[in-house]
Amino acid sequence: MTRVVLVDDHQMFRSGVKAELGDAVEIVGEAGDVDEAVEVIAATRPDVVLLDVHLPGGGGVEVLRRVLGGARTGPAEAAAAERAAPTRFLALSVSDAAEDVIGVIRGGARGYVTKTISGPELTSAIGRVAEGDAVFSPRLAGFVLDAFAATDAPSIDPELDQLTQREREVLRLIARGYAYKEIAKELFISVKTVETHVSSVLRKLQLSNRHELSRWAAARRLV
Amino acid sequence: MRSVAETCDDRHVPENPAEAADVPPRLERRADGRVAAGVCRGLADHLGIDLVIVRVAFAVIVGAGVGVIAYVALWLLVPQRADVRPRRDWTQLFAYGVVVGVLEAFTLASVTERGALWPLVAGGVGVGIIWQQADPEHRRRWVRNTRSLWIRSVVGAALVIAGLAAFLLQNIQHVGQVLLGSAIVLAGVAVIVAPWLLRMWHDLDDERRERIRSQERAEVAAHVHDSVLHTLTLIQRNAHDPKEVQRLARAQERDLRAWLYQPKADAEQALAPAVRKISAEVEDHHGVPIEVVCVGDCPLDERLGAMLQAAREAMVNAAKYAGGANGETPSVSVYAEVDGDEVMIFVRDRGRGFDLDAVPADRMGVRESIIGRMERNGGRAEIRTAPGEGTEVRLELKRS
Numbered sequence A: 001m002t003r004v005v006l007v008d009d010h011q012m013f014r015s016g017v018k019a020e021l022g023d024a025v026e027i028v029g030e031a032g033d034v035d036e037a038v039e040v041i042a043a044t045r046p047d048v049v050l051l052d053v054h055l056p057g058g059g060g061v062e063v064l065r066r067v068l069g070g071a072r073t074g075p076a077e078a079a080a081a082e083r084a085a086p087t088r089f090l091a092l093s094v095s096d097a098a099e100d101v102i103g104v105i106r107g108g109a110r111g112y113v114t115k116t117i118s119g120p121e122l123t124s125a126i127g128r129v130a131e132g133d134a135v136f137s138p139r140l141a142g143f144v145l146d147a148f149a150a151t152d153a154p155s156i157d158p159e160l161d162q163l164t165q166r167e168r169e170v171l172r173l174i175a176r177g178y179a180y181k182e183i184a185k186e187l188f189i190s191v192k193t194v195e196t197h198v199s200s201v202l203r204k205l206q207l208s209n210r211h212e213l214s215r216w217a218a219a220r221r222l223v
Numbered sequence B: 001m002r003s004v005a006e007t008c009d010d011r012h013v014p015e016n017p018a019e020a021a022d023v024p025p026r027l028e029r030r031a032d033g034r035v036a037a038g039v040c041r042g043l044a045d046h047l048g049i050d051l052v053i054v055r056v057a058f059a060v061i062v063g064a065g066v067g068v069i070a071y072v073a074l075w076l077l078v079p080q081r082a083d084v085r086p087r088r089d090w091t092q093l094f095a096y097g098v099v100v101g102v103l104e105a106f107t108l109a110s111v112t113e114r115g116a117l118w119p120l121v122a123g124g125v126g127v128g129i130i131w132q133q134a135d136p137e138h139r140r141r142w143v144r145n146t147r148s149l150w151i152r153s154v155v156g157a158a159l160v161i162a163g164l165a166a167f168l169l170q171n172i173q174h175v176g177q178v179l180l181g182s183a184i185v186l187a188g189v190a191v192i193v194a195p196w197l198l199r200m201w202h203d204l205d206d207e208r209r210e211r212i213r214s215q216e217r218a219e220v221a222a223h224v225h226d227s228v229l230h231t232l233t234l235i236q237r238n239a240h241d242p243k244e245v246q247r248l249a250r251a252q253e254r255d256l257r258a259w260l261y262q263p264k265a266d267a268e269q270a271l272a273p274a275v276r277k278i279s280a281e282v283e284d285h286h287g288v289p290i291e292v293v294c295v296g297d298c299p300l301d302e303r304l305g306a307m308l309q310a311a312r313e314a315m316v317n318a319a320k321y322a323g324g325a326n327g328e329t330p331s332v333s334v335y336a337e338v339d340g341d342e343v344m345i346f347v348r349d350r351g352r353g354f355d356l357d358a359v360p361a362d363r364m365g366v367r368e369s370i371i372g373r374m375e376r377n378g379g380r381a382e383i384r385t386a387p388g389e390g391t392e393v394r395l396e397l398k399r400s
Helices: A011-021 A034-044 A059-068 A075-084 A098-107 A119-130 A138-149 A165-175 A180-187 A191-207 A211-222 B017-022 B039-047 B051-064 B067-077 B090-111 B115-133 B136-140 B146-171 B177-237 B242-261 B271-286 B302-321 B364-376
Strands: A003-007 A026-031 A048-052 A088-093 A111-114 B032-034 B290-295 B332-339 B342-349 B380-385 B391-398
Touching: A003 A011, A003 A034, A011 A026, A011 A119, A026 A034, A034 A048, A034 A059, A048 A059, A048 A119, A059 A088, A059 A098, A088 A098, A088 A119, A098 A111, A098 A138, A098 A191, A111 A119, A111 A138, A138 A165, A138 B290, A138 B332, A165 A180, A165 A191, A165 B332, A180 A191, B039 B051, B039 B067, B051 B067, B051 B090, B090 B115, B115 B146, B115 B177, B146 B177, B177 B242, B242 B271, B271 B290, B271 B302, B271 B332, B302 B332, B302 B342, B302 B364, B302 B391, B364 B380, B364 B391
Parallel strands: A003 A026, A003 A048, A048 A088, A088 A111, B290 B332
Antiparallel strands: B332 B342, B342 B391, B380 B391
16 A cells, blocks of 8 residues: 655644545655654655645755755756655645746656645545656646746757647646546547656656746746 | 954854954955955954054055055955955945045145145044944944944044134135135035935835835735635634535635735736636636636737637536536636637536537527637637536637
8 A cells, every 4th residue: 555644734634634535545654844754754765745835944845855855966866866765745735826836846746736636536646646657737737838838948958848749738638627547538548658748747847957947937926 | 343253254254353363364355345455354354453443554554655555565465365245345435535535635735834734634534434434334233332333423523523614714814715615514514414314214215115014914914804804704604504615715715816826917908817707707606616727828809708708608507517427526627728829718527418419409508609609700619528428618719
């Protein structure tokens, strides 16, 4: 069974999530702030960490930085460290701010879902992240489409800085509220291929050095 | 008094003066808070002597002439410290410039009448003292050190006034110089009050910033009161009606989210905010959560307005018939994308769906308000549905 650590500073929310998940996963630890989270994750080595974006002590991004070791290096090394370590992160937040969403993904989280997600959906998202796949909510897919379309500036590394036609199609369908199975049916491809496309988008999102991504996310707040 | 330790904004200068005396720092020019080249600042650190003493000494020997050589030699030979941010202190430069200038004039005038220059010397030193008080580091300590500050400022002002008075008395016999005298007095007063005005201006600036902050706080409090507290009251009153509670909570959540995260935009002007507004209205009216994702944006025109009406009709239909097929919570997804000149809106529900061909031809909802409206405006509407699979309405329009 998937071993899960729950990181959120609201005790009420943690018990709510625990009740919703029920017996589907094994909750091996809980934490209410950054220091606690780093400690609990190191002690229990879970498969998946459900990570709140807003936490006392630096937020979810700080937990990612300290656990994945992204501080010393860049997102590239963070991703490498994350491949080596079996612990994977799924961000869970009430925030809709592009800055937060893009921030935790670039920090190394494998997915982002909002707290309004239903129990069964959360369970399946945890399962998918545990297997190393990416989980995109419709909103995250919208942000990614927007962010990659936001600039006309020539990219340094087109392989990383642009989405392929197929990836865009997959993201559009996610944004339209389609589940992976429905996307596969719509595009006449297998669910595995859909997962590959989404993982590839995630990789681009994390590795692209394009400053526009972060700047775009930050600017959206200021308008 | 300024001591070496007070300038310790980095690890090279030890915390306490006793330590500084044991291990003097290397002789380096310091570019932070320099007046000319940072020679005096570096020298003061190195020797452990008060900076003001070193500077005045240099001002005196530079004013006398020989100091220039010494200063330039140190400038050239002593390396500059690399780890500090260069920052010239213009008030200090002015203060020491006055001292040097007066001494220079005194040296040059030694051949002519010496006595006439003493008032200028006194006045110049006074100006120097006053401007020295305007040093930003001093200013920060004004609160603690008001007494000695006052004494110094009064001494400075007295010197300036005495100098000016003596100058006027000596020259009063010259007719026509009274006007000049008045001008000099005014200039003197301006020089005296300038640092105070400067400081007052800074204080006003701080106050203004504080006021803006408190206004923001008041705005947040007002918003929380008007919306959140209000909704919580309504929820308590409607606790017996789960559907109404959910509608209230959802509406409040949407409102708060828009306020916190969404750029302020005008729903009359642009597509994305208009889509959000319409879906909010439908959501409020029918009590079904609608998830909206927008990519890109463009200004509204008449045809896009018609498209929005069609989208609204589709949302209303979706909300009415979305009722969860397998007992899951009903939900509607709306996705709007502007890609170049192509605008697309998708409205999808996971309801029971229907057989499109079985809908009577005279039913206005789908045929007229959605498909007909889009076609009249040069767009396209496509409806995909099947019993048990939910419904998706796809609207497309090329922007003119």
